[in-house]
Amino acid sequence: MMAGPQPQVDGNADRTTTVRLSGEVRADTLAGVRDAFDSVVGSGPLVVDLSAVTYLDGAAVALLLEVAAERSLELVVGPGCAVFSVVAVSGLDQVAVVR
Numbered sequence: 001m002m003a004g005p006q007p008q009v010d011g012n013a014d015r016t017t018t019v020r021l022s023g024e025v026r027a028d029t030l031a032g033v034r035d036a037f038d039s040v041v042g043s044g045p046l047v048v049d050l051s052a053v054t055y056l057d058g059a060a061v062a063l064l065l066e067v068a069a070e071r072s073l074e075l076v077v078g079p080g081c082a083v084f085s086v087v088a089v090s091g092l093d094q095v096a097v098v099r
Helices: 027-039 060-069 086-090
Strands: 010-011 017-025 045-058 073-076
Touching: 017 027, 027 060, 027 086, 045 060, 060 073, 060 086
Parallel strands: 017 045, 045 073
Antiparallel strands: 010 017
16 A cells, blocks of 8 residues: 555645645545544635645545535635646536635
8 A cells, every 4th residue: 555645734824724745636545634534623615725635536636526415515726736637627617616
């Protein structure tokens, strides 16, 4: 099993929480990502920064869709983001705010 991305969880001044991901986010590396998402409490939107993600597989997309169904989700993709097309094609841009 490969080591997964090391999510960084930060509280924001507006009382939202940002989970920053990097590298490849795949089925075999999702445990830490799921734990980071589960650690975020509160009713505000969960902000997930994907700007440093280089690969996002179907299992990762399914997890993000699950989160979007449970709470408000914002995705940060940044200019030239490697996974921007995955966000658009998967429909994540229809269930989450993309910035």
